[in-house]
Amino acid sequence: MRNRLPDLPLPDQHGRTWLITGATNGLGRETARAAARAGARILLTSRDKDRGQQVAAALGDARVIALDFTDLASVRAGSATVDEPIDVLVNCAGGLTTSRSETVDGHESVLAMNVLGPFALTNLVADRLRGRVVIVGSNSHRQVHLDLEDLQLRRGWNPMKAYGRSKLADMLWALELGRRLEMTGVSVMLAHPGWALTNIQNRFGRGRMPRSRRCRRCGRSRRPMAPSRSCTPPPVRCRR
Numbered sequence: 001m002r003n004r005l006p007d008l009p010l011p012d013q014h015g016r017t018w019l020i021t022g023a024t025n026g027l028g029r030e031t032a033r034a035a036a037r038a039g040a041r042i043l044l045t046s047r048d049k050d051r052g053q054q055v056a057a058a059l060g061d062a063r064v065i066a067l068d069f070t071d072l073a074s075v076r077a078g079s080a081t082v083d084e085p086i087d088v089l090v091n092c093a094g095g096l097t098t099s100r101s102e103t104v105d106g107h108e109s110v111l112a113m114n115v116l117g118p119f120a121l122t123n124l125v126a127d128r129l130r131g132r133v134v135i136v137g138s139n140s141h142r143q144v145h146l147d148l149e150d151l152q153l154r155r156g157w158n159p160m161k162a163y164g165r166s167k168l169a170d171m172l173w174a175l176e177l178g179r180r181l182e183m184t185g186v187s188v189m190l191a192h193p194g195w196a197l198t199n200i201q202n203r204f205g206r207g208r209m210p211r212s213r214r215c216r217r218c219g220r221s222r223r224p225m226a227p228s229r230s231c232t233p234p235p236v237r238c239r240r
């Protein structure tokens with residue numbers, strides 16, 4: 001990342017274990033570093049075992065869980081190796097694709113990567129959770145609506161629609177998970193990290209995500225525009 005985050009004032013984490021997804025890059029890696037600095041043992045998921053080992057080596061007390069969220073068999077296999085209590089699970093892995101694709105399980109890839117895989121992992125390790133679950137969402141959920149008739153987005157796919165819908169689904173999942181875990185002592189937190197120049201922005205090759213245009217009157221978004229250097233969408237009027 002271009003600018004390092006300032007050290008986060010985490011309380012002492014010695015004796016606590018954090019399971020962090022997407023800890024090989026971007027925000028997940030910074031989270032893992034901060035937790036490790038505070039003394040936590042880190043379990044980090046990685047779809048590339050060598051890359052995971054490199055990051056783990058720099059963290060200290062850390063172990064790699066090899067899994068790819070676009071392959072549910074690997075999520076099952078990876079979660080089966082989590083055999084210790086988890087104090088904090090940070091569901092940070094996520095991303096988007098530049099064109100519509102489907103996973104080996106036949107799911108739209110962005111939905112699989114951002115929702116279905118993390119949902120499966122969280123459920124599979126649920127009996128080992130003892131503190132907190134964090135689900136990393138995004139403000140981009142504001143720009144979309146869920147179409148329950150077309151969750152796989154077979155019609156009208158575009159990167160930001162797929163991403164925004166997956167993040168809206170993450171929010172709904174977090175709210176329901178929080179309700180279901182209420183009596184267990186495990187809390188659920190939903191986080192929007194703000195805008196950070198990580199690899200997610202580089203999917204389009206210019207360090208910027210495509211901008212959505214918002215109507216000045218109704219606030220609804222219109223189709224995403226090509227990537228641009230400016231982060232501020234121009235005001236537009238909705239014709240709907």
Ligand SMILES: NC(=O)c1ccc[n+]([C@@H]2O[C@H](COP(=O)([O-])OP(=O)(O)OC[C@H]3O[C@@H](n4cnc5c(N)ncnc54)[C@H](OP(=O)(O)O)[C@@H]3O)[C@@H](O)[C@H]2O)c1
Binds near residue numbers: 197
């Ligand atoms: N950056 C922002 O401005 C921003 C804003 C709002 C929300 N977010 C959210 O923040 C989270 C982290 O994003 P980031 O900005 O840190 O992006 P990033 O730098 O691209 O990191 C994404 C992480 O997810 C992992 N990952 C991606 N696809 C995966 C898959 N199929 N299976 C397993 N792991 C996978 C990546 O692994 P590899 O190292 O193998 O690529 C990487 O560790 C995401 O949930 C994103 O939606 C980010």
